[in-house]
Amino acid sequence: MGSESKIHTFEEVAKHNKDKDCWLIISGKVYDVTPFMADHPGGGEVLLSATGKDGTNDFEDIGHSEDAREMMEKYYIGEIDAETVPQKRTYIPPHQMSNDPASEFFIKILQFLVPLLLLGLAISLRNYTKKEYCATLEPRPPGHNHNVSFLLGFINTTIFL
Template sequence: MASDPKIHSFEEVEKHNQTKDCWLIISGKVYDVTPFMDDHPGGYEVFLSASGKDATNDFEDVGHSDSAREMMDKYYIGEIDSSTFPLKHVYIPAQQAPYNPNKSPESVIKILLLLVPILILGLALAVRHFTKKD
């Protein structure tokens, strides 16, 4: 790490939120992760979703290894000026897979509620057919 770190404003860091230019704030430090975008095991989307905000919680929630933490040193570019943070922090969670209504629990229940009576009726007709005396 640099001995005399550069101080970056939140507004400056916030502008670096593209695949070819991505900065993150983690524990008050600013990192330019652009060179690591294609190599990150979680994909470049993880970095993009963490840019433009304080990504400390996102980083810590994943449980990075010691070697991953050591690797951060080569991407360190300075400190964040905490006085430039917006007054109200809005938590933006890491991006999730798109919502698929066909896989929601409510959809499964609706389908079962439609199928169960049909299955019962079919079972009743089958029992009646096979137990009918000629």
């Protein structure tokens, strides 16, 4: 590291985002890692993904060794002008609906009543159609055995199909 370091703007550093020309910003310092692209254990793509932004978090999240930190010194080319680095955008979550107790109670009532109403409708419909259907059937002759009819039908379908 030289005694006098050059100050780079963010726009200037962001232009160096290619395989043959790659600069990174880490902890307020600017590094030209172009010669290291082929040797990086994670591959050159990892380094390229950290260009055009402050790569400090990416660098620290990996947990680099002290040897890696010492190796970085030979790629140091200056400092970043902090005034030119864009402010981080903060995530603003969408506005949540208010938890009105009356609306929660209404929703719970609907969750109970709607299935109950559907069940009642299904039972009513079944009873109505059953009466209509039964009226069209002919009565069975006396002494008719249901089990014998089932057995004969079962045997016929088993043998002839």
